[in-house]
Amino acid sequence: MIGARLPIVVVVISILTTGTAFASSLEGDLALPSFSPPIPQVAPGERAVATATSSSQRLERFSLDRAMSHVRRLAGRIGTRVRAHTGEKKAAHYVAKRFRSLGYRTHVNTFPVDGDRSRNVVAKWPSSARYGIVLGAHMDTVPGSPGANDNASGVAVLLETARLIAAREPSRWVKLVAFGSEEYGVDGRHHVGSSEFVERLGPRGRRRLAGMVSIDMIADGRPLLTGTSGIGPPVAARSLFRTVTAKTNIGLRYITFCDCSDHGPFEHAGIPATFLYSGKEPDYHSSSDVPQNLIPRDLRRTGRAVRAFVADVDQRLVRHWRSPG
DSSP states (O other): OOOOOOOOOOOOOOOOOOOSOOOGGGHHHHOOOOOSSOOOOOOTTOOOSOOTTSGGGGSOOOOHHHHHHHHIIIIIIIOOOBTTSHHHHHHHHHHHHHHHHTTOEEEEEEEEETTEEEEEEEEEOTTOOSSOEEEEEEOOBOTTOOOIIIIIHHHHHHHHHHHHHTTSGGGGTEEEEEESOOSOOTTSOOSHHHHHHHHHHHHHHHHHOOEEEEEOSOOSSSOOEEEEOSSSOSHHHHHHHHHHHHHOOOOOEEEEOOSOSTHHHHHHTTOOEEEEBOOOOTTTTSTTOOGGGSOHHHHHHHHHHHHHHHTTOSHHHHHHHHOOO
């Protein structure tokens, strides 16, 4: 996560309902080849939000052991992962290998930064929807920091979530992205990987993509937070907040953030986006941001929150996030 002062404004969440059905031009983006289980259909006027009969009970539990093994690999064995440097490249290789081992179609997309090349690792389930929901976390670190919490923790949750939803209903609608170059570089830019991803969507993709969730610095002993930067539509943040609050005992808080993670470029493009974060801590951007200083119970807490959310990602939720109302 980039450095920025974080203004916090607590707000009250009201339950939203969808208004009208989607225009027929969106139906092509949601049409998929046969895949089991079948896609739930939305009756006219049906509320397109998470329901108690969704697939949450069919997903395995989030594994802290597996997640911690990813943290130790990224922040321990690989270590500092400065954008466009060897460490970030090794991290991308590791993440891509893990995605592929789970059966995802995986691409490493490179882009220029700081006179060299950085990369995003993009994974999707075969025959999944082209424009669903992006779940993302950044791989890179600042110089001199192993980045256990910032942001091996987020990547670990991303990888473990990929395992949980592989070949299940949510994998039809979730695209998993490990972003490069989120941190500031020598050229003064930040969020370059997520900006590149948004740019490559093109005008149609930016209109069709349902939304994005960024997972960044989520295991530091502080409250788990979600919200927006007050730029883009709030439907993604409110939906995630409602689902996690209803289905878990996690004390998730809803706030207004700074534009300080990979949700920012999506919001600026008018795409619904949100952020899971638990605040700055003493090891932030420091050489002491090592695996042994990460708080495992908070890593598991965030993993449980993301699991609760993705279990309810289906065609109805995608339509709800896309709805102009």
